[in-house]
Amino acid sequence: MIPDPPQLEALSGGQIGVKVSTFSKPSVDSHWHFHPEVEVVWIEKGRGLLHSGRAMRPYGPGDLVLTGSNLPHAFTSDPSNKSGAKWTVLHFRPLAWGENFWALPENRPTRLLLDQAERGAIFPKYSANNCYEILRRMENRTKMDAPIALLLDLLHSLAITTSHEWLNTPNFSVKKAAHIDxxxxxxxxxxxxxxxxxxxxxxxxxxxxxxxxxxxxxxxxxxxxxxxxxxxxxxxxxxxxxxxxxxxxxxxxxxxxxxxxxxxxxxxxxxxxxxxxxxxxxxxxxxx
CATH class of the missing domain: 1.10.10.60 (Homeodomain-like)
Incomplete structure (x- = not known):
């Protein structure tokens, strides 16, 4: 079924720059929603269907999913199957860092990635493992770890990866999707x-x-x-x-x-x- 209009979700970590959390439940219970934060999700355990914009795609262990700002999305799984699910989620707001920061030449690959992130992207296991290690360091960081530096490292790794799959077509737009014919x-x-x-x-x-x-x-x-x-x-x-x-x-x-x-x-x-x-x-x- 076509989902109901997605719900705006206010995220508790939206004002602190970078937030990483890991969830473990019998099954994934994500709802159809959107938020201004960019999201990165790494699936450690569990399978189901990913709804992203107008796309649907199966997901499974090792997949890493990038969701752009305000892109409606949901990770669903069969609630009758209680084999377990575990996933790690990163949220951050690029605009909070200012346009001048992203205009720096060193950030060009990352900026291009974020500009296209409203299409949603999925990265396979063999290209996502390094990113998971960075996510784990961000969540369990010590005084020696700089979360912003780790985030930039993760985004750069994703930006230079060529094995990802864009979930929505190049002419897809979050704004256009909100005004469906x-x-x-x-x-x-x-x-x-x-x-x-x-x-x-x-x-x-x-x-x-x-x-x-x-x-x-x-x-x-x-x-x-x-x-x-x-x-x-x-x-x-x-x-x-x-x-x-x-x-x-x-x-x-x-x-x-x-x-x-x-x-x-x-x-x-x-x-x-x-x-x-x-x-x-x-x-x-x-x-x-």
Missing amino acids: SRLESVLRKIETRFTESNLTQAEIAKGIGMSPQAFSRFFKNKSGRHFHRHLNELRVARACSILIGSRKSVTEIAYAVGFSNLSNFNRRFREITGMPPTAFRSNFYKD
Whole structure:
């Protein structure tokens, strides 16, 4: 389902510059929210679905997620699965340091990263391990550790990493997302109530708002930042991820249940979106 309008969350650490906290619970219970602070989350344990702006993506141990200022987001997991979750969160406000600071030539890579952070980004385990060590030092810092210096070190490490994945498209904007086109909103809700129907087509949705398939394709890409079939497949794969970790159903059963008409296409799209086959996604969840 499309989340309700995200809630502004006032963070207790927002006024002290840098705050790092670690949470450990039976399952992740994050809600759909936003805040002016930039956020970095490192997942130590637990799996589920990340909602970021208009994107959905599975997350798991070792993933590091960057969320820009005021970008709506939520980390969700199956509440019936109590295998445990643990994550570390960093919050800070770049604007509190002033424009002149970020204009320094030495900060150029970091500034470019923060300028694009409203798209949200996820960094895989092999490029996030060093950043986790910095987060741990920030949380358990001694008198010899300077939190601002550690933060700049962490941000620079992220800025020079090329293995990250932007979660939202280049034309995504937090401000634009807050003012969603009424026709697009209607289309998205229709898709999200019917995406498990294997015979759902772009032509049918286009006809529902009086457009030709060609005009609708351009409209959807321009307004949502992604192609219709990509959005449809993301919804189906997201539902499949939830079923995989919350039931004992076979991969074939799940493929048909979420709207795919054949197993090979499901496996191909699942790997394309999550980076792994469905069997590996399930086994990795229960391994952690």
